[in-house]
Amino acid sequence: CTDSDTTFVTLREPPVLDLGPDLTVCPTDSFRLDAGVGEPATFEWSVPLETDSTLLITEPGEYTVQVQADNCILYDTAQIDMYPAPLASDITGTAVVCPGTQDVQYLTLDTLGSDFFWSVRGGVLEPTASKSEIRVDWASDNDDAEVRVVETTPDGCISDTVRLPVRVNVELKPDTPVGVDTLCTTDSIQTYRTQTTTGSEYTWMIPPAAQLRSTQGASEVTLEWTEPGLWPLYVAEANTTQDTACAGQSDTLWVYVYEDEAAADLIAVSRETPTSERIQIQVAAQAFPDSIRLQLYRRPLGGDWALLVGLFPINAIPTDRPSFGSADIFEYKIEAVNSCNDPIITPNHPTLFLQVDTAGGAATLRWNPYTGWDPATTEYAIYRKLDQQGIFREITRLPGTTTEWEYTDTQASFGHQFFVEARGSTPQQRSLSNLDSAAFDNPIFVPTIFTPNGDGVNDTYAFGNIHLYQPNTFTVLNRQGKRVYEVENYNNEWTGGNLEEGVYYILLESPWLGTPVRTPVSIVR
Structure with a gap:
């Protein structure tokens, strides 16, 4: 026997999914991507937990959706970018004006290509050639006056409204002076300013610690501070319109003027002992805060400076062991910058190098000058030790202008050892030279x-x-x-x-x- 059956298969067009073209929008724009396909479907967006047919866009990025409709699975992607947001800069201008004052300037930051829409309450707006600037003619007393501006960028993005409250009143209130309010006496000349109002005259109330370096009357003044301390600075404004006289003064700007008396000096640079190659470096400090760090430099005499130790506290001065095989004399200096940003540089201090030359039965001692101190208060002590002696003894003392001495006591011993000690005006100012020696035959004479x-x-x-x-x-x-x-x-x-x-x-x-x-x-x- 035979049998048969028939099945009919119908093919239909799939639904169409189209999120639309890639877009660049303004940050304040609010819109949705629509993944609807015209029939029941399920939706899964690349944004977690979003399953509706539309997606609210609040940030730039790439958005993807998967749609399943009657056994058809569809995909689409849209790239959404955003234009830069308008800056919405503040309005600069006088916030308290005299009734009837005309031609008062107000401005905002001029962004290239942007348009600005200005509006005024309590006065008459006078446009200018610059889109970012207007002039206002103010009317009668009004404590609720206002200047407003909205910026539209070249991309068509609109900023929030920026507002400057303005009080139109006979009692003026100029802005608090603007300028440096903490300064060193070494930065004594400073300029201060307040907001300018058309027709106003400004009188600066200057404390006794400052001298006027410009003229009165303008909204800007230059002062020279002459004394440390905390000093008040404010400005009085006067403006007379056709029928109204207005006046007032600003709040006080307190200016702190201080002296930085920090000072550092090398007391001495010295060998630890005449036979040592280790150099001790002593530093004196006055009003030196712990926050200031020093830099120690060294060079062979007459050579190039090299940073030896950088940024160390004053209570941690290091010792040094230079290579005396490469040079006989080394110089040291310290540099720092105080809180006034002024450089502190000490005089150069050298190590002492002694050389003993023997000729003609005598000896000549020569050494380099210790240039770190005043020669008028410097002296050199010569120490000697003979073969028969266990200790060094001072044998002469010479003025600071002397760096050579003839030694004639050659018959005191066969071997003579010497070192020089440079001495300044204080007990801490001491510097020892190296040790050098001389030998003399001194034969015995035998009478008959x-x-x-x-x-x-x-x-x-x-x-x-x-x-x-x-x-x-x-x-x-x-x-x-x-x-x-x-x-x-x-x-x-x-x-x-x-x-x-x-x-x-x-x-x-x-x-x-x-x-x-x-x-x-x-x-x-």
């Missing part, structure tokens, strides 16, 4: 005869430079080799005693002698 006859001449046996050859042992032998005299630490005191005239032999032994001295000596009475 002496005459102990009591005439005061050559009465003792006297070695030359015997003081340098301590300790020692001095021995006298007769011709038979018998010891006739011996003493420790001989110092030229032997007179021959009761020995007869004749030839004797002496022996001098000392650690300072490479070989003991042996020589005959004749006693002649």
Whole structure:
């Protein structure tokens, strides 16, 4: 057997989804994207939780919708951008005017290409050539007068209405002076102004701490502040129209004028000891707040400055270890900026470098001047240590204009060590040089005869430079080799005693002698 059946399939056109073209709108525009397709459907927007057929647009962006209608799924996207919002700038002009005052200027910020719609309550508007400026002729007393402006941008966007309340009254109220209200005495010349009104004359009430550097009468004045303190500044306005005299004064602008007495100076730059290469840097400060930071600079003498330490507090001055192999002398300075923005720069302070030159049996000590202090109050102390001494002793003191000294006491020792201390006017002003030395042979002189006859001449046996050859042992032998005299630490005191005239032999032994001295000596009475 056979059977058959028939199914009819009908194809229809899908619904049309069209969100419209991409748009650029004004920020204040309110509109909806419509995803309706003319039949029942469900909607899912790219904005969470939005399922209606329309979407209210409040922000720029890309918006997508999915629509399902009778088994058809449709998609569309629209890009919505927004023009810049109008600036809606404030209105500048006089807020209190005398009744009957004419030609009073009001203006707003002129945006390129924008149109401005002005309106006035309580007066007559006089347009000008500039769209962003008007002139107003004010009528009689009115505490509720007003100037208004609306801006329309080249894109057609309209701003909110900007309003300036105006009081038309015989009692004027000029704006509080505008200008710098906190300043240093070093920034003493300043200009102050109030809003200008056509026909008004302004008298500035100037405190005794300021001097007028311009003329009275205008809405702008230039003052020179001469004393620190907190000072009042205000302005009086007078305006006379055809039948009305008006006057008033502004609120007070308090101007604080202050001095910054902060000062910093290098007290001294010095080696820690004459043998040290570490430099100590001492700083003096006056009225120096903790908020101010210092910068320490160093350079080889006559070279280029380099920042050594930047922005450190005054109570944390560092020490330094320069490379003395590259230079003998280094200079230091400190820089800062005080709260008045004035630079603080200390004088240059050098390290001291001592050099000892020996020639012709003498020595010359030379050092660089310490230029950080006044030469009139500076002096140099020369310290010396001999081989036989354990400590340095000051041997001379020289004025601050002296940087060279001839040293002649060469027979005081074989080795002589020196350093220089620069001294200023205070105990803290001290700077030590490096250590330098000089050596002298100072050979011992050995006489072969002496005459102990009591005439005061050559009465003792006297070695030359015997003081340098301590300790020692001095021995006298007769011709038979018998010891006739011996003493420790001989110092030229032997007179021959009761020995007869004749030839004797002496022996001098000392650690300072490479070989003991042996020589005959004749006693002649």
